[in-house]
Amino acid sequence: MAYHPHATPNFRNMIVRPMWMALKTALRTIPYIGSRSRFLAGHKGGEKYHAQQVEMIDEWTAERLGPDHPSVGKIYAGDRETSDLVPYLERPLTVMYPYERLEELEPWLFVPGNYNGRIGIIWETCTACKLCIRACPNGCVHMTTEKRVNVLDTTDEGDEWHGYGSEIEEGGLVARKKEEFEQIEEDYNLVLEHNDAPQQYDFGDLIKLDGDVATVRWETGGVDEVPLADLQPAEEDIVSGRIDNGRCMFCGLCMEACPFESFFMTNEYDGMSGYSRQDLWMDAPRTRVLPVVHQERVDAELVKRAKQERGKREKRAAKAAKASEQAEA
Amino acid sequence: MAEGDWLDIRGWVEALSFAIADNTVGMSRFWRQKGTTADILTELIMAVVVFGLIMTTMLVLLWIERKFFARIMDRRGATMAMRSLWVGEGGEHVDWYGLLPFGTGAPFRWLNRWLNKVAGSDHEVESVARVRDRSYHGIWWMLPGFFQNIADAVKFLTKEWMVPTKADKFVFEVAPFIIISSTIMLFAFIPLGPHVWSANPDLSLLFLMAIFGIAPLGVFFAGWSSNNKYTLIGGIRSAAQLTAYEIPLLVTVLAVAVLSGSMNIIEIVEFQMDMDGWNLFLLPLGAALFLITMIAEVERIPFDMPEAEAELVEGWWTEYGGLRWGLLFMAEYLRAYAACLLFAIFFLGGWEPFGGNLVAQYTAFIPGIAWLLIKSWLMFAVFVWVRASLHRVRTDQILEFGWRWLLPLSLVNLGIAVWLRLWVWQGEVWSPLVPGIITAIAVALFVLLAIDEDPESLEGRERPYSVHVKAGPAGPGTHKK
Amino acid sequence: MAEMWISMGPQHPMTHGLWTLRVKVDGETVIDTEPDLGYIHRAVEKIAELRDFTKFTTYCDRLCYASANTWSHAYIYAVENLLEVEVPERAEYIRLVAVEIQRIASHLMWLGAYCPDVGNLTAFVWCLREREMMLDLLQELGGSRLHYNFPRVGGVKRDLPIGFAQRCRTKINLFLNRIQEYEAMLDESTVFLVRTQGVGYAKPEEMVNHGVTGPNVRAGGINYDVRWAHPYSVYDEVDWEPSVEKPSIKGADCYDRYRVRVEEMQQSARMVLDALDKMPGGADTHHQHGDEAILAKAPLRAPEGTSGFHHFEDSRGESMFYIVGGGEQRGKFPYRNSIRSPMFITIPYASKCMIGYKVADIPAIMGSFDPCIGETDR
Amino acid sequence: MPASLLEEFAFALLALLAIAGAFGTIYAKRVAHSMLYLIFCFLAVAGVFLLTGAELLAAIQILVYLGSVLLVVLFGVMLTRRQIQEEDFE
Structure with missing residues (x-):
């Protein structure tokens, strides 16, 4: 095969060639001259180096x-x-x-938009189907429970998936949008987010429901009477997203396994180390991602979910009607 | 010439110590000894001054090693650290030059503004913000990377003082002393300027070379006493290599002494200055030999077999750690520094300005020591350059090169020096023809050798025996034949 | 000096990994060697028996840290053989691009590691500078910088990203320019030549008898390249030819092994450029994730008694995977997964090659064989 | 303190060092240790030469005896066949 044409030990090769090569590289690092001198261009008069x-x-x-x-x-x-x-x-x-x-x-x-960084999860669309857990070769994905807004009831009246979530009940969980709700969404940049994702809601227990006024004990403390229209139903659900980062090898198989567009790898490469193994357990707040990142896909997922819910309820209603008919008969 | 140098440190020190001696010993009943006292005092102060100068200017060596090497390697972080020198936006934050007293930083501000105007980027807001941020990060602006050495020293100081269990503790402790003390002793005989030296016996060159030869013993003992096979091999390699290269080195130095007619280093420099010709142009072969042997003596690539880290981990100093390692490392750089200084003194005219006597009258305000240091730093850059370009030579190749090439060549060089001194030099200034012709011959030889390529050896690459199968271009189904 | 055994490793600059080479020296001359492997044995074959076929891909990346992509591809081909999956042609081309870029990166890593072995740090940093470009490309494909987990049973993880072909061509052309500079630095350096030429002769016949493969045996003049001899994938449709050296009568020396890898990097670069041109659907177009054009449907259970086998030209030689299907009893797990690592065979032979040379030649010879301990110990 | 006294003092010190080095060379248990003592002996002798004003002789003493002869002796010691370092492991 092709030998190099000058590969012979001789005086020419002893110092002249390698030393000139080295000096050339050093000269190229000089700011202005290095890139403009044709003398320093690529080897054998190639293009700009x-x-x-x-x-x-x-x-x-x-x-x-x-x-x-x-x-x-x-x-x-x-x-x-x-x-x-x-x-x-x-x-x-x-x-x-x-x-x-x-x-x-x-x-x-x-x-790389497809960089395999820290795992991120949009809670709103997680159904705890456990496909990610099954896909993980190392068994580092775990389920956990977290408070989240019941997304199927968060939208305005008239939307096609409105009203198919749970309802606000006494003794249940409620959530209220924070004042800076929009601002949080706007400021949220997944690429630059190196800490826990900001929380967009205040959560609290509904103590008493009196017409349009609800009495809520907030988690942060304090009891308030707030208009019912401000509140949204919340629940403490099982979601995926407790990751043992000491085991995770960032292969991305969990991301591919998720059928609900809720599980994905963020671009973040930072903040995944710790001083003990316990530090490497990333709890749900750390892996959370605001739905605004994939708003379109989340919405599409919600439409699908609402359709299912609607069908389920219709079926249930039909069943109930049938049962009542039979009971009457 | 020496008289022209205003930086008469030795004269000042002498005056000072005589004043001290007069006012102390001279007033006592030992008044007869005041001359001796003043001499001793002078020597002590000069030793301290030279030592301090060497140790502080040695930081430049490490800096050159790091920065120049990084540029040759095209390493981004290190090559780009200088940038913060001129990219500074000013504005909200306080620039470092703004902190200088009496507005002495104004030229920097003008330069900075001009650079930003001419070459600055107004492309993105973030670039401005970023540059501003950067100035807050620390003192990158001042000699970037320069003070790393001090941090290193602090690290070495705080490390554990470890001796291997099975080591020969006595020799293990003594060996670094031999190496480091003999290395520092070198600088007693190296003049840094016409009036900056600590000792100047008539035979200073001989003493210098004698002391240069002590360290190999220490190296050998260090390698032996560590009770480690790597260090043992490293020590033996070091001894073999240094023996092989010491003789050509001595013969080359002898040639320089013969040419200059003196064994005194200061006289060698003054001979070059008086005769209006550097030894480099009279003994180019000698300069090349001196460079090669000195690189071998200070154990740098391509002749760093004793500490070849690829096979011997760290060679003879594998087992040393902490402060002792730091001191040994410092001794290595000090030896390299001594080699550079000696090259500058022997072949580059010492503290004579570039351009010789013609320039000297205009540059009288620059002390001789500056010229010498600049020359030696340039030489160290050459050391670094060689290290970055060449590979490590094998043990047997090193020894073969030393005994079979360098030794005869150094004898030839000695012959040339004798011929020049006895027959060409007429006891006056060198005629410009002599260095001119010799340099021309050397350059011509170099160019001839550099463009020469033996076509027969190129033919020899076609090695006779081959089971080579001619591979044609691949295509669908070619493998099925 | 008396004869003595020196233990080089497991923490030694020469080893390029975690293993020990015990060397018996007489002064500076090596008279006997004894490799000691197994420090990072982690039972990868056993792990494979307890994982789905799909889950094991990502462990294959970990077999070799310098050449992750080739190993996961080798495994995927064996699984496809086992499950009898037909791979879309576009996916084959994308795989070829990924594997060849990885081969360049791996050889650059080798060249980078080899230069300090013979005492020069400069070319080391240059090589890593160029490897960075290759890693950038692989990162765009796989999403990581070292362990890509890129191939899937029946295709690849995702299609070429937008603008990938453009960036790839730029980088490969730049690399082809720059590789000439390594040649100027190394081939035109007398010191490098005297350190490598005539050192570490390996006889071709002996190499064949020991089962040495890959660039090491091609340096000995044996034209055995799996991509050429038994073309899998689309290797018979792109323009390339294997790089084979003409060794001297004594065998292949370190310089031959250096040369064959440099040549192979150029061939791989050529292959990538050609594959980008010939790719069905065009390299500049972009399909959606999960598109049928890059990912075929694959069954996940292998019937009992079936077996899949594939041999693959890894950066270091011929790697093989042999998988036996599990049947009903073992569900989605294979019954047995056996891996043939080229370096496991090469390292003992390489340590025999250095007998009679100097201690200083040990890193030069061992480095020229390109050891990778991750795959050796498995 | 007269200068001659200083010289005598220095001479006494150097002579003692030389003698001690010589005795060390003879009585040291390990060959390497005796080499080390020999260095001190040679250095002290060079110092004595310096005191007598024979500077050239002192330089030559260090250059030749320390730099070359001792190294050759060291080689001789190290290259003789014997089990090195093995006694430490017993």
Whole structure:
């Protein structure tokens, strides 16, 4: 096969070639000259060595993603040797993690949307079907109970999946939207979220229901009388999402197993370490993700769920009617 | 010339110690001894001054090693750390130059503003915010990475003082003393400038070389006493290698001494300055030999067999840890520093400015020590460059190279020096023709060798025996034939 | 100096992993060697018997930390043989791209590790710089940087991401440019040549008798490449040819083994570029997750008595998986899963190769065989 | 303190060192230890040479005896066939 044409031990090769190669590389790191001198270009007069710039995203994909996506219109080099941040230097900056993060500075370089990071779960659509637990090769996914808003009753009147959840009852759990509900949704950026997801609701026990006024004992303390219209039914449900991170190997099989679009791997690579094995148990608040991340898919899932619920209730109603008919007969 | 150097540290120290001696011993009944006292005092102070200068300027070596090597390696973090020097947005935060007294930081501010105007990025808001944030992170702005060495030293200091159970404790403790003390003793004889030296006997060159030869013994004892097979092999390799390279080194140094007509280092420098020609241009072969043998003496790649980390873990100092390891490491760098200083002194004209006497009159305000240090740092950059480009040579190849090539070549070099001194030099300034012709011949030889490639050896790559099967391009079904 | 045994490992710069090479030296000359393996044996074959076929893929990634993708692919091919699954052609092309990029990354890791073995740290960092590009590509495919878990029974995890082909071509072309610089740094360095040429001769016949495969045996002039001799996947449809050296009469030395890998990296790069062009449906298009074009339906239970086998050209040689179906009794689990690791066979042979050379040659010879202990100990 | 007294004092010290080194060389149980004592002996002798004003001789003493002869002796000691270090493990 092809030997290198100069692979012979001789004086020429003793110092001249390797030392020139090394010096060339060092000279290339000089900011302005290094990239512009043709003398320092690629080996045997090749193309520009560092930072051959191309567009990050091709045209039709850019159209699909829309102009707001951080990748659109950004310059990208094969060796990640350039960025738009300080373009005149043409070399990447050292990201001083953990003070700085690549996804904060140059999100277009932090490409992988399908990165297998920490597990994230949208509680609202989890049905505790346990498929993720079965898919996990290491057995690191566990079920746990958490308070969550009954999503099938959270929407406005007239929506197609309205009103098929549980109802507000005395002695049950209720939730109230926080004042900054919209703001939380807006601020929530999954990529940058390195701590527990913010809670959008206040939870409390319904002590007394008196017409349109409900007396609620909030979890944070205090008893209030609030109008019933502000409240939504909540329940303490079994959800997936207690992860033993010491065992998780981030293979993503659980994500693929989930049929409800509620289980997925976030982009977060941080905050998954601890000083003891106990620290590595990530409880439900840590794995929670706000539904706003996948709002469309969550909505689609809810439509499906509402349809099932409706069918179930109709069937039950028909059964009851039949039973009553029979009883009458 | 030496007289032109205003940085007369030795003169100042002498004046000071005489003043002290006059006012103390001179007033007592030992007044006759005040001259001796002043001399002793001078020597003590000068030793401390030289030691301090060497130890502080040695940080530059480590810095060069780290930064230049990183640039050759194209390592991002290390190569980019300098950036924060000029990327600073100013604005809300206080710039470091703003903290300097009496507005002395103003030029930095102007430079910074200009750089930002010309080359700065107004592309994204985050870049500005980021750069601002960055200045808060610490003092990256000042000699980035320079003070890492101090942190290292603190780390070494706080580590445990460990001796292996089965080691020969006495020798294990003594060996580093031999190495470190002999290394530090080297700098007694190395002048840093015409008036910055701690000892200057007539035979300083001989003493220097004699002391250079002590450390191998310490290395050998360190390797033997650790009771570890790696260290033992490392020690023996070190002894073999240093023996093989010490003789060419001594012969080369002898050639320099012959050419300059003196065994005194300061006189060697002054000879070069007086004769208007650096030894580099008179003895290019000698310079190359000195460089090679010195790299071998200080055990750096490509001649670092004694501590070849690929097979011997860390060679003869595998078992040393903590402060002793740190000191041994420091001794290694000190030896490299001594090698660079000696190269600058022997071949680059010592503290003579670049360009010789022509330039010297305009650069009289720069003390000689600055020139010498700059030259030696450049030499260390060459050391680093060699280390980054070449691979480690095997033991037998090192010894073969030393005995069969360097030794005869150094004798040839000695012959050239003798010829130059006895027949060419007429007791005056070198005629410009002499260094010119010698350098031209050396360059021509180098170029000839560098472009030479033996076509027959290229033919030899076609090795005679082959079970090679010609593989054609793949296609559907080709494998079924 | 007397003869003595030196124990190199398990924590030693030469070993590139967790194993011990006991060397008997006479002064500086090696007169006997004795490899001692098994420090990180973790019973992967036994684990396979207690996992579904689908769950075991991710353990296959862990077989070799430098070349994860090739191992999981080798396993998936064996499972597909067992379950008789027909894989869509597009998925085969995507697999080829993934595996060949992984091969480049693995060889770069090898080259990077080999340079410090012979005493140069510079090319090490250069190689890792280029490996980073390959890892970026694999990360886009698999979602992780080291253990991708990319193939699935009947296809691959997901289609090529948007803009992948464009980025891939840029990076591969850049890499093809830069590999010339390693050659300038290494092939045109006398010190590198005298350290590798004429060192560690391995005779081709002996290698064949020992069962050494992969680049190591191709360096000995034996044209045995599984991709070429028994093309699986779509290897007979892309443009490439195996890299085979012409060794001297004494056998293949370290330089031959270095050369064959450098050549193979270029071949792999060529293969990736060609596969991107020839891919059905086009490499620039993007299918949705779970699309039929990349993932065929597969049964999850193997009847009793069936067996699946596949041999695969790993970065280090011929890896084989032999799986026996479990039948009703064992449900979705296989009855037996047997793995053939190329390095398990190569390491004992490589340690015999260094007898008669110097101690300083041990890392040069051992490194040139590219040991990977993860797969050796399994 | 007259200078001659200082010199005498130095001479006494160096001579004692040289003699002690010589005795150590003879009576040390391990060969390597005797080599170590020999170093001190040689160094002290070089110092005596220095005191007598024979600078060249002192330098040559260190250069040749310490730098070369001792190394050769060391090689001789190390390369003789004997079980090294084995007695430590008993």
